[in-house]
Amino acid sequence: MSTDLTGAGSTGTELTGAAAWAGRALGERTVGYTETDAILYALAVGAPAGDLDLVFEDRLRVLPSFGLTLAQWAPDVLAEQGAFDNRAVHGSQELAVLKPLPRSGEILLNARVGEVWDKGAAAVFNVIVECEYFVATWSLFAPGFGGFGGDRGPSKSAALTEEPLGGASVQTVANQAALYRLLGDRHHIHIDPQAAERIGQKRPILHGLASLASATLPLAELAGAHPADLVQLAGRFAGVVFPGDEITVRTWEGGRFDARVGDQPVLTEGLAVFG
Template sequence: MPIDAVKALAAEERTTDITWDHKDVQLYHLGIGAGIPATDPAELRYTLESRLHVLPSFATVAGAGMAMMGGLAAPGIDVDLAHVLHGGQTIELHRPIPVKGAARTTARVAAVYDKVKAAVVVLRTEAVDADGPLWTSDAQVFIRGEGGFGGERGPSGRLPDPGRAPDRTVDRPIREDQALLYRLSGDWNPLHADPAFAARAGFDRPILHGLCSYGMALKAVVDTLLDGDVSRVTRYTTRFAGVVFPGETLRVRMWREHGRVRVEAVAVERGEAPALADTVVDHT
């Protein structure tokens, strides 16, 4: 069987030493659409090394961001990448990410859930540097056709409707070449660049990385409701509810709640097709 849940959960943690500096941070920020307008002081915090701060979602690509792809090669997991979609992502920040850093990451399969028609594998990565814990990242990977093995279905992360109009709504255009730029931060899945591979996966053209939309939405929240202060974010979680294509517009809706912001993101040009759902930014 392609997925052996018992074997995957029992596998040893994989430890990797990673480093990053301002160039990695700047490339990531450009990959999620920062720098427009290029001379805007608010954007220079994402693009100019002398003013740089680090958006917390950078944790998903630090050290080339290969924890998720490496996790899919863990013992007990043998799947076709064409059947793999990123189902959800959670990052817990233990403190702000430095512009330049070195950390040791440990990665393991934290859970395997049986959704009958698919399996969901939760890949957990923890990063620690010389000063202690930096972040904990959980990637929920949806693997079509690999369910039905008799495992637990897992928890539901669905949230009730906010029941009111959003407090803020912003539109973020996605460039035609955005996926090509974003993948330079480490996610080389051909689904985001190769039309033939995308067709094999059931799409008429390459799709944008879910984690690119994830970063775009967080930046919108930080810039709009958190006074541009990335250090206020303590946790960020989402469910990838649908795909986004390069060239579309990401509409981000935000609801203020006590100590958190509820978020929804949709693709404007396809009738506001869902992109990010059940999304929450916890903050101080």
């Protein structure tokens, strides 16, 4: 499959560097899963064994954020194609839910690179995955790949200054990263102490997507909703969570939230809307 790397509808000048990846197709993939996979996911993001709607096949409702594990292959494809190097980090995540995921089955996913923003010292690659059930967008922050003269993209949102409407917490567990990696993200920093040490961490860290999904459980409770009723989710990853940490969330009007471990922010610019 060939991809047009010229400026769409503008001067026709050939794009170079990180800009050349904008709009590139990353392919289609049919991904299957079982009820067991959906239950494992719920447990791996902190659902208690007593929440039968999430962990018992007879009453199962699939958490919408499970779709992010089904689509994880797409940003991995971009990395494998050499768009950036191993300094790149997952900066933020968005999820728009179109309809509930089935309890099991196969889903056709289509992936592409969206906009590529120039932050000067870094580039931000947006990877978009679409299917009939959701649209998910990864923003990947790649140091050393900026400076190509492109649009800077949106700035960070202003810090929330008004008093939060409410707060709650969720307790992660010591084996949570070990469980979550069984769903597909096998990066060594989540299981191997030596790999974690190489990135400056004292021990393996919890996956950012696991932290984000874990936060939706108390957020749903604060909203008086079921976690499977999530229709929109977003968050910027601002710090690490270690398995066993307690994540505290605070909420504001319109579904806005943040999350902390102690006094350290771990999720900012959060949005969780339930139908």
